[in-house]
Amino acid sequence: MIEDRELDSWREQWSSVAEPPAEFQRKVQQRIKRQERRFVLGNLLSVIAFLGMLLFAVLLRHQATWMGTGWWSTGVIVLVFVSAAYRIWFSRGTWRPQTQSTRAFVELWHKRVTARIRLLRISIYLSLGWIIFCAVLTAANWATIGQEVKAHPEEWTALLVVCVLMQYPVIWYGVVWLRRRKLAELNEVKKIMDEMDGKSLP
Amino acid sequence: MSEHRHALEKQFDRILGEYGAAISRLAFSYEAVASVREELVQEIALAIWQALAHFRGECSERTFVYRIAHNRGLSHVWRRRPPHQPLEELEESDQPVDPRPHPEEQAARTDQRVRLMSAIQSLPVTHRQMIVLMLEGLSHAEIAEVMGITENNVAVRLTRARKALKDALGVRS
Numbered sequence: 001m002i003e004d005r006e007l008d009s010w011r012e013q014w015s016s017v018a019e020p021p022a023e024f025q026r027k028v029q030q031r032i033k034r035q036e037r038r039f040v041l042g043n044l045l046s047v048i049a050f051l052g053m054l055l056f057a058v059l060l061r062h063q064a065t066w067m068g069t070g071w072w073s074t075g076v077i078v079l080v081f082v083s084a085a086y087r088i089w090f091s092r093g094t095w096r097p098q099t100q101s102t103r104a105f106v107e108l109w110h111k112r113v114t115a116r117i118r119l120l121r122i123s124i125y126l127s128l129g130w131i132i133f134c135a136v137l138t139a140a141n142w143a144t145i146g147q148e149v150k151a152h153p154e155e156w157t158a159l160l161v162v163c164v165l166m167q168y169p170v171i172w173y174g175v176v177w178l179r180r181r182k183l184a185e186l187n188e189v190k191k192i193m194d195e196m197d198g199k200s201l202p
Numbered sequence: 203m204s205e206h207r208h209a210l211e212k213q214f215d216r217i218l219g220e221y222g223a224a225i226s227r228l229a230f231s232y233e234a235v236a237s238v239r240e241e242l243v244q245e246i247a248l249a250i251w252q253a254l255a256h257f258r259g260e261c262s263e264r265t266f267v268y269r270i271a272h273n274r275g276l277s278h279v280w281r282r283r284p285p286h287q288p289l290e291e292l293e294e295s296d297q298p299v300d301p302r303p304h305p306e307e308q309a310a311r312t313d314q315r316v317r318l319m320s321a322i323q324s325l326p327v328t329h330r331q332m333i334v335l336m337l338e339g340l341s342h343a344e345i346a347e348v349m350g351i352t353e354n355n356v357a358v359r360l361t362r363a364r365k366a367l368k369d370a371l372g373v374r375s
Contacts, residue, residue, distance in 0.1 A: 014337040028247040101350025105273040195328040
């Protein structure tokens with residue numbers, strides 16, 4: 001009986017906690033519209049970027065091959081396809097939960113974070129592969145590239161600096177930072193799963 | 203606008219009208235700061251809208267709403283760390299209007315409510331979810347559906363969660 005009175009008292013306090021914020025429904029409707037616009041725009045931009053990169057690579061392939069641009073553009077095409085393919089491959093089974101229970105949601109969350117971590121690891125390997133590919137291509141075409149470098153040393157130095165800056169601080173540290181963040185998220189999800197299994201609860 | 207979309211919008215408006223207060227209460231258990239909580243309430247509503255198109259009545263509408271609200275709350279806890287902020291930060295506007303005329307009684311009730319909310323927020327996430335669902339008056343079967351566990355498990359966990367809440371409130375069993 002004491003327990004029931006206690007529960008009733010809690011329920012009474014709880015039920016008077018809050019009312020929905022003012023103009024709640026109108027704000028939600030606005031947000032839905034914004035999100036739908038963003039979704040369409042995002043997908044459109046992704047398709048444009050994907051097609052644009054392919055087009056750029058194909059056009060480049062038909063141009064003069066003084067520094068092996070044919071190989072370079074083939075490399076870009078392969079990179080784009082490989083990136084898209086492994087992204088889809090690792091995202092299998094992470095689109096929606098089996099059921100909408102909290103347990104299923106946390107399991108899906110775990111899958112998504114794990115897939116993201118794998119994707120990031122492969123991105124690191126891919127970027128390393130890309131550097132090696134570019135270095136080999138440059139070495140193989142050094143006869144022509146070397147002449148260009150000697151003719152315009154400042155431009156080539158600037159290009160090299162931009163490439164190094166893009167590759168290391170931006171991409172490399174960005175990926176490493178993101179991976180660290182995802183690992184922390186994974187730990188958090190595991191903790192919630194343990195809580196759900198009653199392993200870490202008092 | 204298609205018929206289907208129109209029907210969905212009507213259903214969504216009805217759900218918000220019916221469960222808006224419950225969603226707000228639930229958001230209280232995940233977020234103490236009023237402005238962020240308002241954002242969370244909107245996010246929950248948005249998640250309900252997105253899931254509504256796939257809702258085929260496999261469970262009751264009430265279970266459906268609580269499932270989504272809790273799932274959204276869980277992600278919110280992760281994104282917004284540190285998760286527990288004392289409810290002493292509650293703004294004046296967060297306090298519901300109490301029609302009772304006695305200010306002392308009103309103050310005591312407010313104090314109790316703040317203590318209860320603060321205690322709920324200090325619990326581990328799964329205890330918190332069990333307590334909130336219990337306070338919302340869901341049956342064991344409904345809680346089991348929301349959480350994705352068995353009814354027997356619900357009874358065990360509710361006992362534990364309730365004990366944890368009492369401990370947090372400083373109540374002797």
